[in-house]
Amino acid sequence: MTQRVCLVSPKPPILQRARQLKLDVVCVYTPEEFRTLPLDALEGETCLVLRHREDPRSMVEAVRALQAQAPFAAVFTVQEEAVIPAALLNDALGLNGVHWDTVALLTDKWRMRQHTAEQGVSTVRAAIGTTLADITEFGTTVGYPLIAKPVGGSASLGVHKIEDAAQAKGVHAALVELGLDCFLLEEYLEGPEISVDALSANGRHVVIAIADKITGSGFMEYGHSIPAALDASLEAEVARTVGEFLDSMGLRDGLSHTEMKLTPTGPKVVEGHNRRGGDRINTMTELVYGIDLEGTGLAQAVGKFEPLTERPTAKCGAAVAFFEAEPGRLVAIEGAEEVRNHPAIREFHLQFEVGKVLPPVRWSPDRAGFLVVTAETGEAASALARSLAARVRFVTEPVEARGEELQRQRDLLTELDQAGYVGALDANR
Known part of the structure; x- marks a missing residue:
């Protein structure tokens, strides 16, 4: 019997691997992801094109309806932006794999730091900051240098090293300029x-x-x-x-x-x-x-x-x-x-x-x-x-600066903010 798998945000290489395994594939995409796929990427796979970040319940119900027709062996993704919807589907469909509680810890860096501190596992001193005073207080308590970065995100975007108190003001201004009214402060870890x-x-x-x-x-x-x-x-x-x-x-x-x-x-x-x-x-x-x-x-x-x-x-x-x-x-x-x-x-x-x-x-x-x-x-x-x-x-x-760079960074931070996604889902669970 052919096994069925739900792939969330799959790119062509993982689709090819699924074909090599002779799997029956259902794909879940956002409209933006679907539009960027090469024309020949999909070969008869069932595709659900949904705004699952805005309406995760509709995604769950759509996949659940397909599950009722033929069971899924697994939900799978290798994309950072898809780990949350994949976890929601694992929970809803009762499948093995990574579930919501784990993904919430991994995508919200402050939640992760609090949890590892409670567990006594690889503890790193950290705090949430919103103001310049928060940065300087953390620096006074923990010592410099320190790290300020988005609570959620990836690809090294928005990460700052603050060498001393004199740099705190400039870094805080840069964080505010990027629209980060809440950020994570961590002790700087020396070493490779x-x-x-x-x-x-x-x-x-x-x-x-x-x-x-x-x-x-x-x-x-x-x-x-x-x-x-x-x-x-x-x-x-x-x-x-x-x-x-x-x-x-x-x-x-x-x-x-x-x-x-x-x-x-x-x-x-x-x-x-x-x-x-x-x-x-x-x-x-x-x-x-x-x-x-x-x-x-x-x-x-x-x-x-x-x-x-x-x-x-x-x-x-x-x-x-x-x-x-x-x-x-x-x-x-x-x-x-x-x-x-x-x-x-x-x-x-x-x-x-x-x-x-x-x-x-x-x-x-x-x-x-x-x-x-x-x-x-x-x-x-x-x-x-x-x-x-x-x-x-x-x-x-050189080209003339066009004032678009700041907005581009803001848009990227919003797009990559998995912690914000987790928080919004928490409020509605």
Whole structure:
């Protein structure tokens, strides 16, 4: 009997994986998502196009009606913007997978910090702020530097490091300008940053990929390499901390992506997600470990994959490097073809064509493109990726500022505000 799966906000790659598993697919999209799909992306799948953020009950009832006709084996997504509707459907349809309580903790960073403090798991001092006085009081109590960022969001948008009290006023003004009348304050965590992708089944968490991370200004991510250069004892401590964190969140099944800092007092969780990592981590994990996170996560959700019992062994190293470019009108791209043809290149992508205006890099999609390479180790791959990326030069010319950048950032913050979505749903549950 053909199994049926409900995919929330699926992009073409996950649709292709569902076809390979011979699943009967029902897709749930917003109108905006549906309009951006390539014309050939859908091949006979049933699609529900709904404004589920504005009216989640209509989404639940529409999918429930289809469930009554033929049962779903699972609801599945790998998109950050879809984890909340997927959890609502899991609850409503009585399916396994991640449920509302867990997703609410993972998408509302203040809720997460309060919960981990109560549980005594990877505790980080934090507070909610609304005023300049809140920032300076937190700085006086906890010490500088500190972090101010949106309570909900992703893609490194709106994150500020405040070095001392003298910077507080400027950062507060920037937060207010972005429309953030409420923000999260956290102690700054010293140390290198990593991310951990795991697959859980019945409460057993198996770490698959640990990635070293390279960040630039504004905490923007400009590179990742797998496997991370950790000794065995630190790797075990990271895996233990991730497991404790996922247990505290109530995540028992499915994919997870946990961002961490390796502080002098041990690994600390920055934030977590019940999805696979972005920034080509899925591609690199398949290159290094032979495991496609998206396909494996979907296969496990519908019972077509035997759960992992131990971490796989790396067969090589892989890295992604993102191109850096000055804002302005793109006049020329130099060195791209030479780098594209390098034998270590596994993926190469340019985000903008000549003639387009490159925006200031405020969040991940603003980056000018990327390349993925393989090498003997993660460290070697990282060095090679950065060297090759530096050979690609984006020649830009200044353009007149149009006053649209601020509104663009405000719109993005609203779009990415999962915490606000959680709060609105809480009020109506």
